[in-house]
Amino acid sequence: MMTKAEDFQPMLLQSIEPRPKRMTFNRLGEGKDGGPPEPSSMGDAVYVFDSFYIPHDVHVEALTNLQSFIAELSGALRAYALVNGTTSGNLGMVLASVRPGQKIIIPRNAHKSVLGGVVLSGAAPVFIQPEISAELNLVFTIKPEQIRQAVEDNPDATAVLLTNPTYQGFCLDLAETERIVHQAGKLLLIDEAHGPHFRFHPDLPLSAMRAGADMAVQSSHKILGPLAQSSVLLVGTQRVDEIMLRMAMGMITPSKISHLLAGSLEAALTQIAEDGEAILQRVIDMTEDARNRINKVPGVRAIGREVIGKSESVVDVDLTKLVIDVAGLNLSGYRAARVLHDDYGVSAEMAGATTVTMVVTLGNDQKDLDRCVAGVEQLSRRQRSARAHSSPLLHILALQTPPMGRQVLVPRDAFFARKARVPIPESTGKISGESVVPYPPGIPVLVPGEEITPEIVEYLTAVRRTGVEIHGCEDRSISTLKVVDEREFLHDFGSGWG
């Protein structure tokens, strides 16, 4: 049963109406009237709302109602309200689409929850390397030709999971991708974490559901207003094994879900259903205006649609993202973000080698944007008056990224295998037990289960000297690496996959 989005009745919120006479004997950690046991700066109201008792059948009905509304609103067949973030949606999409040993095609820089899904399912990932912009020191996205090549080379793959848009709002050619993937008879899954707003404004890029993707997961909380950790999973077509998906989601969804998170999703999406286009128009206008003003500041530049012509993979950009290139100030993005944050009170979402990314949403007002522009102006002035040196972080991109090592084990087998820690020089020829992801550019050099080649060892040794941030592995200084203990592995696990 579908609810018409415009006639939607927010049942979850309605069922959390105060009941002053009610007495609850359902949990120990309760303060007075459902509040916290101890006062704090968070206030009592959030606790009262959170712990409000809703009878089970009402709760089930309200949640079903909310999920049909989300589906209707998003142009999906079915939707899941997620209270464990987009991470759980990515885990669920992979678990429901790929069985142990089957192949899934993913970008090399997929979010770590995608690799998490690969570990849980036991799938064999086939990686596509995204395009890197040497000019912006940023990762662009993936070309349709690459996807065509990957599905041709891997006729046995069951699904293609892509990130669209990227963190910076760069979009791949989704329409063409959809044709390629579906013609090849594979599932198209989209990690649309940064694109929950696309559907609601005509000037924003094509959304996964409109493009005909089989599933998509969106971080509603990033853009549309619900509380952190609230996301949605959308099912777009009948190709999805609904039973597998329901079982997988049943497994990785808490049995008692937070009203606070689900309720915030309901409130925020109701607002979008009523007024989404106007809300987003305001956000786009504010952002465009700030972009134009920043582009007048010497030494900096705010990236817009012009990037499309400079990339082979990017066909559209999210106009609500403010990606500021500070390379002209001889300043790293990290440093610029810290100065903006510490000295000018402008807190960015993320920093890259030479860029700072601002996420502009319905929660921002013109005053915020003015502060942002003023902050960038001050930064530019200060930096040009000082004699700044170029940042060592820039050098990493001059390094040639080594080719991927052979996948000796599927990530799941490497995940569960016994590991040993060895100094980097001794790791040649061994199987990596962990991911190694230098930032920038944020593309893994190693993924668990891959052979560590001499080129990779050489690269990591060079990276170490640049002082670049390393993610994914335990020893951030990468003087050592965790490798699969092969003797014990062979003994314990029998043969690997290769």
Place this chain on the structure above:
Amino acid sequence: MHKGMFFPGLVPYKGGMRHDQSTLPLIEALDAYVKMGKAPFHIPGHKYGRGLPEAFRARIGMEALLRDLASLVGPEIDSLHDASGCIARAQELIADAFDATRSLMLVNGPDIGLQMAIMAACDPDDEIILSRNVHFSAVGGIVMSGAWPVFTPARFDKEQGLLENMTLLDLRHAIQKHPQARTLLLMSPSRHGFAPDLDEMVEEAHNAGLTVIVDERLGAHFRFHKKLPISGIEAGADLVIQDWHQCLGALEQGAVLHVRGEAAERWGRVQNVFQTMTTTSPSYLVMASLDLARHYAVMHGTEALDHCIGLAREIAGSIDRLPGLNVLGYEMLRRSDVDNIDCTRLTITVAESGLTGYRFAQLLEEEHDIVVDGAEEANLILSTGFQLSEEAAYKLIDALERVVGDYGRQAPLYVDVRRPTPVFSNNLVLAPRAAFFAPRRNVKIGEAVGFVCAEPIHHHTTGLPLIFPGEEITSEMVDFIISEGARDATEFSSNDLFLQQVSVVDERKMILHRSFFRGAAAWGG
């Protein structure tokens, strides 16, 4: 800072803690950050609550919404996935308060926490010993890890309508029969507040080389009062999961995973599993509520529990005197030498009133606006609250008496001969993981006998896992499911909520994939 509420003279619990527990690292960091008033260009998109509809803002309060943040480019607000600042300190304080080696804040509830613990402890094909009264979320952990469950015998106490805990003897037999087993999963306390002989069982398990997981979702408060059962960490368990929403007042989904002993040596694995299963946009509200709950438990928990336990005993006494109602373990509750029952939790057997527990709970809610924690065929389960007033306690007793008076049948001793005993399969044909991923088809429940179940099925009202994927479905199981399904207020969670259809392994399409059978016996059981 607020003073002790009930017994200002009592000294707060501080047993052996090394850190200054009076601080609130995460809450203080959030407060300080909010004061800075920075222009927010980060997630979450509501930006200090401003993007949320007014009606919702009013319900939640701006104080909270201002603090719904994320890890930022500045160092003020830490990251849960890479904790080194205020979150790391808040976690250290939790570990210190519970005497764990390390503790992790969970924002996705105890169910996912239990799954993390199972995946941290079990490699694919490892055996894990558990009883049938575990929470059904264990099934997910077993499927995702690829472990083989070894069940200890299920003993259903028909009179009291509950599954008994695993005993030391059960454990010994299981270890004898499965010397290869690597992990033990214990539920302490049970849903009804009964704890097993935890210290002896942990010792026995450790002697046999097992890693011990304790699902302490209902026992996070044990540490703070000597009249309560021993806590998992104190008993020496390696991985302990606690629901802090239920027990200590954190927001829903706020839970903790404690790590000690052998598991602490495998810290890397615990972290990997944690990172795999945890959202990369965790709720700072939930985390802050854990910080606050730890503070309250350490500073005021003992006195609050003193109050609860005292009041619970009085309530139990009054209820037990009411016609038609009995408090389970009341004799034990009254004695001071019994230490395996959680006296803040009361299980009331309502069978003699002529009402089922489900109906009783419904009447309490509809007519008296009283909500209990759980209802079963024969029982009501109640939890006292930290700040339960005597007035509320009297209202409860009064309401119970009136429900019995208004609706109870004046029948002689009510013995429900129809009350079905849950039946479990004795034949695990495939590893649950293998069955989960196997080719499947749907059959009618009445025709499912002899098939290998491909989906987890649990009893919703009790949270008991009835069928693990990979188990053979027997005719007794089908009878139980059909008879339970026909009752009010009972439902199953499976793919088909009404359980007309059940998903079974399609033996015709079963391809002998290596990863399904690795190290395992064979298909056809």
